[in-house]
Amino acid sequence: MGKISRRFSLTGRLCCFPKDPLEDIETWSESVDKVLGCKAGQMAFREFLKTEYSEENILFWLACEEYKKIKTVPEMISSANRIYSEFVQTEAPKQINIxxxxxENITKNISQPNLTSFDSAQKLIYSLMARDCYPRFLKSDIYQGLLRRNDSR
Incomplete structure (x- = not known):
């Protein structure tokens, strides 16, 4: 096993799941939603995206998921500005490909954000991950290594 798999297994053990997080690993091949729907899947997919220099996609998607749970206007404004400056604005440190x-629509409305401010961008990034990155993830050494390790237990 390579360095990534060891680091992943260590990280997986630190999470507080009711069962071993890798028990669901076979279901990850069913859909990108299965991968994104569990912490272990998110971590493995993120490790894979790092190897493709596109980690910003899952980081943005996760930030949007958290953003939708916000309950107060000040928190929404603060979080919207952080997401915008980190992922959306031109020359952002983790600029997403939209x-x-x-x-322009996000930029125009960022001064008055709402809970749907990033929905269109999040859908585009989700589609990119599902169509482009996810099939490669399933063939990757990261996923295949986790599958083999899971089968050998």
Missing amino acids: DCTTR
């Missing part, structure tokens, strides 16, 4: 129109 079309100009979507980026």
Whole structure:
């Protein structure tokens, strides 16, 4: 097993799951939703995306999921500005790959954010991950190594 698998297994053990987080690993091949629906899947997919230099996609998607749970306006404004400056604005440190129109719409409305401010961008990034990254993830050494390790237990 490579360095990534060891680090992943260590990280997986630190999580407080009711069962071993890798028990669901076979279901990850059913859909990208199965991967994104559990912490262990998110961590493995994130490790894979790092190898493809596209980790910002899952980080943005996760930030949007947290953003939708916000209950107060001040928290929403603060979080929206953080997401915007980290992922959306041109030359952002973790700039996501979205079309100009979507980026412009977010920029135009960022001064008055709401819980759906990032929905169109999040859908684009989800689609990119599902269509492009996810099939490669299933063939990757990271996923295949976890599958083998799970089978040998």
